[in-house]
Amino acid sequence: MLTLESTVRLAPGTRLQHDKVRERWVLLGPERMLIVDDMARLILERNRGQSIGALCASLATEYAAPLDTVQQDVLALFTTMSEKGFLRHD
Secondary structure (H helix, E strand, O other): OOOOOOOEEEOOOOEEEEEOOOOEEEEEEOOEEEEEOHHHHHHHHHOOOOOHHHHHHHHHHHHOOOHHHHHHHHHHHHHHHHHOOOEEEO
8 A cells, every 4th residue: 555655666667658659648568558647747757766755745845736635646646557557666
């Protein structure tokens, strides 16, 4: 279960890539693909090994957004991506 203290990283063999055919950003993994929207792409690009809580605090400050909302959204996003096998967490 992911918490604000957890750290996440892309699963082995997974990469964030712009799909020129679909003109969208996607996460590509072995035998799977997930289309990501602009906000999910931004969150993935900003994730640099810090805790989820630290990432959320940074995003909330930068975008003047309520911290609790950012935390809920990022945890939900990372949980879904983890369940689908695109992310690993500690």
